[in-house]
Amino acid sequence: MVPMLHIDGLANARDLGGLEREDGTFTPAGVFVRSERLDRVGSDGWRALHAYGIRTVIDLRRPEERTGQVPTTIRHVHIDLDGGDQTDFWAEYEADGRWGTPIYYLAHLQTLPHRLALLLKAITTADEGGILFHCSAGWDRTGLVAAVLLRALDVTEDAAVADYLHSFANADAMAALHERSFEVEERQQILNRFGHTAESAFRDMYANLDLEIWFRESNVEPSTRVAIKTWRGAAASLDRA
Template identity: 80%
Template sequence: MNRTLHINGLANVRDLGGLDREDGTMSPEGVFVRSERLDRIDPEGWRALIAYGVRTVIDLRRPDERTGQIPASIKHVHVDLDGDDETVFWAEYEADGRWGTPLYYLAHLQSLPHRLALVLDAIAAADEGTILFHCSAGWDRTGLVAAVLLRALDVTEDAAVVDYLGSFANADTMTALHERSFEVEERQQVFRRFGHTPESAFRDMYANLDLDSWFSTSNVTASTRVAIETWRGAAPELGSSNRERILD
């Protein structure tokens, strides 16, 4: 299925549902939506997101990046996934460009587990309804959280790769909408320097993403772990007619 949502003001937005799982089922629709920044969503776009079921927005950006307003009917949660003060960790990855790729994901999970734990706790504590999570481009921080959620539900490696590569496919549309470059060629150059393509880098990371080990050493509660591994109790339920209406 095409999981893209057609929302005025977004160019890199999609439901994490409809992806193949190892047991032959698919990830449930209407639980998680990933996107880029929300600044350009117009009133019609917000109405569509609310009709889709979005009740919580989780902004993964650093404090100095946060922009834009959302309707009062949607709960707005800020969680700094990077860690604005984690300068020692980021120095190496910012210097060589890996900060904008999945090449940093596993190190982030190992060195800064409390950062992801904050995001997962926010997901577990969110109000009933669809959760939209985003960063600036909806590419890398959003991609890390998406990878964790997909791995938690045993989404297949191939399906997870397709989801990740969707941001590359959307790059030109994002550039036109947001009037800025998303540095696709620069990302490609970083991958090549480290012997990868976008697909191989994500695939290698996803294959080595051991959530059982991460959960066993993190400080998340048992209830948060259950919420993540069951997608807030939604798996394997399907989406509603509202979701089907605006999914292409």
């Protein structure tokens, strides 16, 4: 597995490369990096990210959440993955706390497919080079996107779960760096109320994430589908259809 990225100003950054696929191969490194907010990344951190190959940053947060600046040498794209104006969808998840867990992922993909479709289109049309995508904690919205990208390359369930759980392992370091709590205990308590642990919630979601059906029902353009299923041409697709 590709190790955590040690970038000044980030405590939850990792490459999605090096994860085992169902055919025994591994996801390519340098294509997708996930992280938390970039507010604490200084000039040294940005130089390191650029040297690593990052050429596009995609901010998944709602417009009112956006903070920080990205150097002009890196393309900056904003995609409101939540669809913050979709209050009918979010009301129940915000009321009981499930918005901060993988429990909402599948419902989001089914009810608001256009939000992910916008993000996948942005990935497809991004400049050549690595893509870093992030939300605030690099945990939930970032976790949803990571799950989709890992499913697209048929990453094993165990490897996908291990990637997700890194955010729990990194929570203390994030809290120290960003000087705020990331509510680990609260997340676990909410999951427990719904009969889950962090692992079982993500595992259950990932096992039921049928990307082929989602692609068909969402009318995603063929070029976007190919780009996602090959990680922008960096990996072979296992699609036999």
